[in-house]
Amino acid sequence: MSMKKSSISGWRDVFAFTLTQTLKNKAYRISFFIMALIAVVSMPLIQFLTKGGEANSAETSPVAKVYVQNETSLPELDFSLLKQTDTFKDTVFTNLTEDYDTVTQRIEKSERDSVILTIKEQDNSFVLAFAKASKGPVKDGSIALLGEKMTDTFHSLRLTAGGVTKEQNELIGAKVNTKTVKLDAQGNPVLETDKAISMNEYWFIYGILFFLMMVNIMASSHVASSVVMEKSSRIVEYLLISVKPLALMVGKILAMLCAVLIQIISLMVLVFVSNKVSASMSSGSKAGIMNQYIPDNIFQNLNIGNILLCLILIGLGMIFYAVLAGMAGATVSKMEELNEGMTLLTIATLVGVYIGIGAANVLMGSGSNAYVIFAFLFPLSSPFILPGAILIGKADFLIAAGAIILQIILNILMFSFVASIYETLILHNGNRIRLKDLFKLNRGGMKA
The missing domain is CATH 3.40.50 (Rossmann fold)
Incomplete structure (x- = not known):
């Protein structure tokens, strides 16, 4: 990407100003407080609803x-x-x-x-x-425990009444294992390995994908609405006196991403604290809600290298969608037109998410194949599906590196495209600029 150094000079000032104003914003603080409250009470509430009513088998039953x-x-x-x-x-x-x-x-x-x-x-x-x-x-939990124990005892008493001994019952209920071996033309066994993921792993990938989608939508919406607000209030015209348009876009995008990341990281910390609280409400090595539902093999792949790969993938993906959101916001002049202007961003997000969901379903059904590899590498879907796949060990370093390279190339192309039209867009006031008009602006064949 060829660009003058002065074209992005001043982005730090824009970044600091935008981030400070966003953190001081009352709506930002109220929304964060509500989400933080939900994060804190979520795990104990789930623990109470699913396990909290169960009686502890180590305690004396209240049934006299x-x-x-x-x-x-x-x-x-x-x-x-x-x-x-x-x-x-x-x-x-x-x-x-x-x-x-x-x-x-x-x-x-x-x-x-x-x-x-x-x-x-x-x-x-x-x-x-x-x-x-x-x-x-x-309570209902005491009845549940009593019912479980009395059902087991009743089963034993029923067998005794029928003249079936304990040994005979164990033999009847013994597990029967069968194994099917495929042979080649020479009669040699063909070794096959099951590459499909488990249901828990599928829901983990799906949860990561859904979480990243929500974060991306939140960050992109903040960027787009901020651009439109400054355009409609004419603030941008004063900013452009001392700051280049591209520097304005870079500073604003990075500031809004930081504001969202502050929320997300804080919420993740609160969720872990909430999980600890839920663990104290029960007993056992897997007492916490997260400990019960997160697959064990995730922690086998949780190392510095994989964490860095995931963060790079997520960061590059968020930057791409944020730039797309900034461009979408610059194509409209009023907040009322923002939803219509966000059509391209919405389509791009949905395409990436649905490709990722399809890949997760394929992984659960038959394991990795050409479609899954495509979803891992495709820049629109890789930020959503690949982090979860890395954490469960279904994507190696080469796949992750390839996806990162493709994302970097896409971001360079995106910045080059936006740099050529952003100044015209940011000063535009009037009807919404459509996608075909953006390409005309890029070729210099149209004036907004």
Whole structure:
């Protein structure tokens, strides 16, 4: 790219001014506060909704008595074996000898730490139904744990009643492994490796892709709206007295990207803090929400080299889309026209995102192929799909390096194109400049 040194001189002043004004902006601060609040409460809330209601199996159950109503053809069922566990050592298991309604009324009024278990035969299967007081010490989590243990015990009692020993049951339920071996024409085995990703890895890639898409849209919208605002308020005319148009664009784009990155990095830190809080609400080595759903092999590929590759890919991608957003903002003169002016940016973003989603689906179905490699290298999609693929070990250094080179080439071409038309665009006031008009401006065949 050939460009005079003076054409970008002064971008630091524009950068500092724009970043300072953005950070002081009330809307920026309010939106950041709302997102920070969501980030802090998200993990504990998910933990509470998904796991928080479960009882800890190491604690003593709050259920004092279980009335068993056996409506099956099986002989008398003895659940007293459960008293040998620490959780149910204080729980009494007894057969229901009174009227069902009488006992339920007593449980609701005074005996709220008791429950009724009704066992029925239904559609060639057994159904275990619990009834408890609407209010009291016995919660849904306690019933879930009790139901799990009593179901296992009932299964053992049913087998015993049928004359099936424990050893026979284990033999019946033993896992049967089968293996299919493909042979070539000479009868030698053909080794095949499964290159498909797991469901957890797919959702991790999809989550990274969606997150980067939202960050990109946020940053691009900030850049475009800032350009239009300055054009409509005539501020840009005063800025152009001392700063070249290209320096104005570079400083503004980098400032808005920094403002968004400050938000994103802060939110990521808050999410990790939130995950620690959610971990304290439960127990086990994978107590936190992120620990439960993030694939283990991600941390095997989490090193300085891969992190740098991901950051470079994301940074180059954001710069490209931000420059495209700045150019889109410069083609309109009023905020009301901005959505129409952002059409090209929206299409480019959607193309990149959908190519990335398609590649993630292919990776889960059959592993890497020509389409996946194309998605990794294509400059519009690589910033979205490639970082996640690198972190799960599905993209090597050569692929990442190739994608970075292609992104650098695209950014150079983009800056060269914008540099030739940006001064005309930034001073334009009137009807929206369309895509075909941009190429005419670039060739010098049209005056805006």
